[in-house]
Amino acid sequence: LLTPRGWSSAYTVEAVMRQFAASLVKGQGRICRKAGKSKKSFSRKEAEATFKSLVKTHEKYGWVTPPVSDG
Numbered sequence: 001l002l003t004p005r006g007w008s009s010a011y012t013v014e015a016v017m018r019q020f021a022a023s024l025v026k027g028q029g030r031i032c033r034k035a036g037k038s039k040k041s042f043s044r045k046e047a048e049a050t051f052k053s054l055v056k057t058h059e060k061y062g063w064v065t066p067p068v069s070d071g
Contacts, residue, residue, distance in 0.1 A: 011019075042050070
């Protein structure tokens with residue numbers, strides 16, 4: 001799906017969502033939601049900082065794609 005060289009467009013949206021869900025479950029991921037119904041958007045600076053943090057995490061631990069049999 002996402003590779004070090006970029007996006008692979010060979011996948012359907014449904015396949016992307018399934019892989020994302022499987023990755024969350026297998027990796028015990030979670031979605032962080034702020035309390036209340038805040039409509040505040042991320043600024044570009046916040047989005048870039050978050051992206052850089054994710055890149056560092058993946059460089060340190062790698063990116064694990066669960067097998068299809070896991071869901």
